């Protein structure tokens with residue numbers, strides 16, 4: 299059994315990544331809230347309001363301060379495509395969604411100096427196969443195309459059983475919000491949590507895709523880490 303995915307046993311706080319940042323002001327809000335990582339999505343073959351071009355991704359991630367991890371989130375169809383984008387964007391880490399095989403992900407890891415976070419479908423039967431080439435696994439609720447940002451939770455009890463057997467750090471994702479993240483952490487005991495839609499701005503009852511709400515981001519980080527929200 300792994301220790302890295304049981305934050306309560308070692309007293310360490312759950313790490314928090316806020317994903318799908320598209321604007322410098324939102325990046326600042328995420329950093330100010332105390333998140334450990336900022337995710338910027340680029341070059342994904344799905345329709346999402348959280349995608350930005352490679353140059354914007356590079357600019358946004360260049361503004362992430364020291365001691366916070368800037369993560370490029372992408373869905374490459376080949377190893378070469380991923381390497382090219384990473385060279386352009388220059389992130390601290392890369393998160394890969396989509397169809398690369400464990401062998402291809404291993405090859406990608408050898409080509410990069412950055413850590414590779416591998417996104418896997420929480421409902422899949424072969425999650426453990428991806429642990430070897432991954433520096434961390436992001437266990438997510440994915441859509442039919444393999445993309446994230448669904449805003450949907452999955453079976454946390456099943457994920458807890460998988461996490462308990464893995465030595466690689468696991469990041470729990472999918473439908474997390476300030477209201478449910480503490481229960482998710484308690485149930486799954488992951489190394490970290492990740493959120494995209496659950497901290498977006500709401501206007502007239504509708505979520506504004508791609509725009510974060512600073513107060514909701516603060517509430518999320520506080521709930522995930524059990525810190526007090528500063529007044």
Ligand SMILES: O=C(O)c1ccccc1NCC(=O)[C@H](O)[C@H](O)COP(=O)(O)O
Pocket residue numbers: 316317318337339342344346347348349371372373395438439444445446447448449450471472473474492493494495496
């Ligand atoms: O957010 C997207 O639109 C997206 C599209 C394609 C690939 C990945 C994407 N998001 C990656 C993330 O890390 C999300 O934070 C994660 O899937 C959780 O999203 P949510 O359920 O909205 O919190």
